[in-house]
Amino acid sequence: MYEPIMVxxxxxxxxxxxxQWVRQALDSHVLTNNGPIHKKLEEALRLRLGADHLLLTSNxxxxxxxxxxxxxxxxxxxxxxxxxxxxxxxxxxxxxxPVFADIDPNTCCIDPACIEELIDKDxxxxxxxxxxxIPCDVExxxxxxxxxxxxxxxxxAHAFGTLYKGKSLTSYGDACTLSFHxxxxxxxxxxxxxxxxxxxxxxxxxxxxxxGHIGDEHYELGINGKMSEMHAAMGMAVLPxxxxxxxxxxxxxxxxxxxxxxxxxxxxxxxxxxxxxxSYYPILFADESRLMKAMKGMAEMDVHTRRYFYPSLNQxxxxxxxxxxxxxxxxxxxxxLPLYAGLDESGIERVMTSLRNSLV
Ligand SMILES: *Cc1c(COP(=O)(O)O)cnc(C)c1O
Numbered sequence: 001m002y003e004p005i006m007v008x009x010x011x012x013x014x015x016x017x018x019x020q021w022v023r024q025a026l027d028s029h030v031l032t033n034n035g036p037i038h039k040k041l042e043e044a045l046r047l048r049l050g051a052d053h054l055l056l057t058s059n060x061x062x063x064x065x066x067x068x069x070x071x072x073x074x075x076x077x078x079x080x081x082x083x084x085x086x087x088x089x090x091x092x093x094x095x096x097x098p099v100f101a102d103i104d105p106n107t108c109c110i111d112p113a114c115i116e117e118l119i120d121k122d123x124x125x126x127x128x129x130x131x132x133x134i135p136c137d138v139e140x141x142x143x144x145x146x147x148x149x150x151x152x153x154x155x156x157a158h159a160f161g162t163l164y165k166g167k168s169l170t171s172y173g174d175a176c177t178l179s180f181h182x183x184x185x186x187x188x189x190x191x192x193x194x195x196x197x198x199x200x201x202x203x204x205x206x207x208x209x210x211x212g213h214i215g216d217e218h219y220e221l222g223i224n225g226k227m228s229e230m231h232a233a234m235g236m237a238v239l240p241x242x243x244x245x246x247x248x249x250x251x252x253x254x255x256x257x258x259x260x261x262x263x264x265x266x267x268x269x270x271x272x273x274x275x276x277x278x279s280y281y282p283i284l285f286a287d288e289s290r291l292m293k294a295m296k297g298m299a300e301m302d303v304h305t306r307r308y309f310y311p312s313l314n315q316x317x318x319x320x321x322x323x324x325x326x327x328x329x330x331x332x333x334x335x336x337l338p339l340y341a342g343l344d345e346s347g348i349e350r351v352m353t354s355l356r357n358s359l360v
Contacts, residue, residue: 060179
C-alpha cells in the first residue's frame, strides 16, 4: 500500500560525485593511512567547524575513547544518562567509572547543578552529550570544570551544524567528538572526528590513532582509529550538500511544529543564542502508555519512529545503578519522528495523520 517511512534515511550525494572521489583513490592506489582524500576532508571539516585542530577517526565511539585516552582521564567521569550507549560504554571501555548526573528537563542535556553534587576526590572529568544537537549549558559546565580542575569532553555526535553564540557547538570543551555514522546529519558511512585545541593533544592523538608508532619508532600504546579513503570520499561528496540538507530538515521540522501544536505533546527547549541543526525531531508524550500506543499506531501505517533514547543509561545491566529520576522519566516518554532530507509533503502528512489518529 505505502512505501515505509523510516525514522531516518541516509543522505546520498549524486553517485557520480561520490564515484569521482573513489576513482581518485583507486587511481592513486592509496586506500588508507592518512591518504590525500583523508587529508582534504580533515582540512575541509576543520574549516567548516572553525576548529583549531581536528582529527578524523574510524567512528564516533573510537573518537570518544581516544579523547578519554589523550587527556589521560582516570577514575570517575561524571556523565549524562540520557544519550546513546556509546557515551557510557567508552568510559567503561577506557577503564573509568561513570557517575550519572541527572538532566535538565527542558534541554534534556546534563544539569550542571547535578554535576557539582557528585564531584569527589576521584572525579577527573565531565563527559556530556549535546543531545539532539541541543547545546549543553557550556558556560556553567566550564565554570565547574575550572573550579574543580576537571577536563570537559563533549559527545558532539549530534552537534554538527549547530552554532552556539555564533561558534560551532563543537568548539566548546577540551575536546568534542563527532560521529559520521550513516544515520547522522553529516556522514562518511562510518566515521567520526575529534575537535581539539592544542598542537600537543593533536600530536598525541594522531599517534594513538595509528598504533602508537611512526615507522619503526614506537612511542606509546595505540589503537587503529583511522578513517579509510573510501569513507573520506563519501565525506567529501556529502559535505558540499550539507547546507541544503540542514535547510530541508528545517522545512520538515517547521511543518511538524505547526501540526503538533494542538496535540498533548511537549518538545525539548532549544536555548537562546542557538542556531539549531535540526538533527532530530523528538516529541514527549504525557506518559509511556500513550507513547506505546502512538508508536504502534504509527507503525501500522508504516511510519517508523524510534525510542531515542531508551532506556536511561543508568539502568543498563552493567553499570552501577544510581537514580536519575528526570532522565528515567523522560526516557519512557520520548519518541523521535522521521526526519531526513527529502521527506516530502505527502510523507509529512502521513506521519502527522498516523500520529493524530493514534492519539485519539
Ligand atoms: C551515534 C552516536 C555515537 C557513536 O557513534 P558511532 O560513529 O556510531 O560509533 C556516540 N554518541 C552518540 C550520542 C551518538 O548518537
